[in-house]
Amino acid sequence: MQVEIGVLGPLEVSVDGISIVPTASKPSQVLAVLALNAGHLVTVRALCDEIWGSRPPRSGVQTLQTYILKLRGMLEHALADRSDTCSKDILITRRPGYVLAVEPGDVDATRYDRLSSAGRQAVNEGDHAAASRLLADALRLWRGPAFADLPAGPLLGVEAVRLEENRLGDLYLRIEADLKLxxxxxxxxxxxxxxxxxxxxxxxxxxxxxxxxxxxxxxxxxxxxxxxxxxxxxxxxxxxxxxxxxxxxxxxxxxxxxxxxxxxxxxxxxxxx
The missing domain is CATH 1.25.40.10 (Tetratricopeptide repeat domain)
Incomplete structure (x- = not known):
């Protein structure tokens, strides 16, 4: 199974080449938060806070369950030709929340962070050519502002700021390396x-x-x-x-x-x- 997740720009999530991104914004927010925490538990409370802030509606938990069902339905469609995997194997219910059971490396933000760390290490070691190459590779992963097409609650908002600050810092360091070259x-x-x-x-x-x-x-x-x-x-x-x-x-x-x-x-x- 091939999973590709992009958050460094508009949200893109595909399974075996088939998009599973909902058209509605709130289920997409849920998917984005789960993707950012690939392989790790995200609590129901955290998801509700992301979608509705500090005042979720009384039916918030039930509505969230509806969004999860919608995401699983899109997963089932993407997995229609597979007999070895079902949607509940990927989007797992685990009290008190949910886990998107994919590899962290399937997410472009994770790959970006790894390349960024390697590039900054090269800067510290004075290897300007390696720093330029690694940081350029990291920056090429960006397709626009992080979560560009989604409303940002407390989780996505903080992560978007972190990623953008790191992007600007890496851009400065890559240009600095190029000047030294x-x-x-x-x-x-x-x-x-x-x-x-x-x-x-x-x-x-x-x-x-x-x-x-x-x-x-x-x-x-x-x-x-x-x-x-x-x-x-x-x-x-x-x-x-x-x-x-x-x-x-x-x-x-x-x-x-x-x-x-x-x-x-x-x-x-x-x-x-």
């Missing part, structure tokens, strides 16, 4: 788009400034700083951090520090704003 020319378009999408994030702006400077585009690097400074003043009422200001001064003075593979000014990652 001398790939500044290839990064210009990607960094320009990231700065437009995240105008208050100093991390991406500093990387863009360094890439522009190394490509001989000093005036544009200085303009990127001016744009960041104006955005931060208008939106937050603050100046860029000392690290960003130091980088700006280094570009103004044309210090050779910025031409090195691993300039000291960029060794400490900046916190996103």
């Amino acid at each position: 001398g790939r500044h020319h290839q990064l210009l378009g990607e960094l320009a788009a990231l700065c437009a999408r995240h105008p208050l994030m100093e991390n991406f702006c500093t990387q863009h400034m360094v890439a522009l400077y190394r490509c001989g585009r000093r005036s544009q690097a200085l303009e990127a700083y001016r744009r960041l400074r104006a955005d931060m003043a208008n939106e937050l009422g603050v100046e860029p951090s000392p690290q960003v200001r130091n980088l700006h001064q280094a570009i103004l003075s044309g210090r050779s520090l910025l031409d090195q593979e691993n300039p000291a000014i960029l060794r400490t990652p900046l916190s996103p704003r």
Whole structure:
């Protein structure tokens, strides 16, 4: 039996190539929570909290059972050609809740976390080529915002925030590895788009400034700083951090520090704003 579960974007769950994602949002929420906890018990209370928050209806438990029956019905359809497995073997009732009995590795978020950890380990070891490759592989698993087509209750909401923060961190580290590998020319378009999408994030702006400077585009690097400074003043009422200001001064003075593979000014990652 082949199971594929995708939560890094719109929810996708298929068994032997047949989708088992309901059209209604609440049963899909249930499926997403069970998928995130593949192989582990999820309690009825946790599922009810995800769907209805702190005030579930009186019929909440019965309604949840209806959703489980619907999911099992879709599983039965996907397993119609199999005689060795039934829906209750996959979506198991285990007091006080349910277990989706699939391998954690069937879930793209689990594979992402594993690749992300390996990539960050490579960063710590100073292996820039491995870090770039592993983090790029992790980021390619994303198809859009996590659970993009689902309402997010307390469980999915927290997990979506965690995954997005990790994605942005991994993106920063992958670009940093590529800068250290001398790939500044290839990064210009990607960094320009990231700065437009995240105008208050100093991390991406500093990387863009360094890439522009190394490509001989000093005036544009200085303009990127001016744009960041104006955005931060208008939106937050603050100046860029000392690290960003130091980088700006280094570009103004044309210090050779910025031409090195691993300039000291960029060794400490900046916190996103």
